[in-house]
Amino acid sequence: MFRRLIGLSGVFLALLLGGCQPADATPAAQTGGALTPVVLISTDLDGEVVFEIGIHNEGDAQPENENFSGHWEVVTADGDLRAEGDLLHMGPLPAGGDLLPLRWEGVLDPGEYIMRWGAPGYGSTVIEFEVIDRDGSITVGDQDVWAGDDFPPPERIPGRP
Numbered sequence: 001m002f003r004r005l006i007g008l009s010g011v012f013l014a015l016l017l018g019g020c021q022p023a024d025a026t027p028a029a030q031t032g033g034a035l036t037p038v039v040l041i042s043t044d045l046d047g048e049v050v051f052e053i054g055i056h057n058e059g060d061a062q063p064e065n066e067n068f069s070g071h072w073e074v075v076t077a078d079g080d081l082r083a084e085g086d087l088l089h090m091g092p093l094p095a096g097g098d099l100l101p102l103r104w105e106g107v108l109d110p111g112e113y114i115m116r117w118g119a120p121g122y123g124s125t126v127i128e129f130e131v132i133d134r135d136g137s138i139t140v141g142d143q144d145v146w147a148g149d150d151f152p153p154p155e156r157i158p159g160r161p
Contacts, residue, residue, distance in 0.1 A: 034059035036147050037070070037118045037125045038098055047138040049108045049131060053117055054100035055093055062093040070119035071152070072102075077112035077128075079155075087119070110138070116153040124153030128160070 040052040053072055066089055073084035083106060093099050110133040118124025125148075130141035146157040 053102040072117035
């Protein structure tokens with residue numbers, strides 16, 4: 001009887017360990033473009049530019065990811081860094097929706113900018129946009145968006161000068 005319990009314990013342990021993934025593994029649900037980095041860019045009443053940064057989920061609900069390793073940055077068209085940060089934890093993602101856990105607001109002078117955001121296993125997005133001063137009121141102009149499976153993201157939207 002004792003040997004049978006040891007044998008069953010060994011089988012149970014093997015099944016338990018066999019189902020584990022290393023912490024840096026990419027869950028199967030994250031392949032195929034179901035999860036996409038997303039950034040919403042706007043301005044607030046104080047004339048600051050606002051970035052809401054997160055993930056869009058086109059598939060089934062996803063559990064919390066405590067090993068998330070996202071990075072974002074905003075640079076001028078000439079490549080000068082203006083802001084950057086990391087997102088190291090992603091909460092549960094609702095099916096067919098967005099989770100935007102990171103918000104940045106700050107002053108950006110009028111001009112052209114590039115926002116890059118992504119994470120391993122989730123892909124990346126690049127947004128080229130312009131900050132415009134219209135008679136003392138700061139707004140964000142047209143936004144050109146690229147999204148892909150690569151991480152880190154390209155310096156600029158591929159195929160553009």
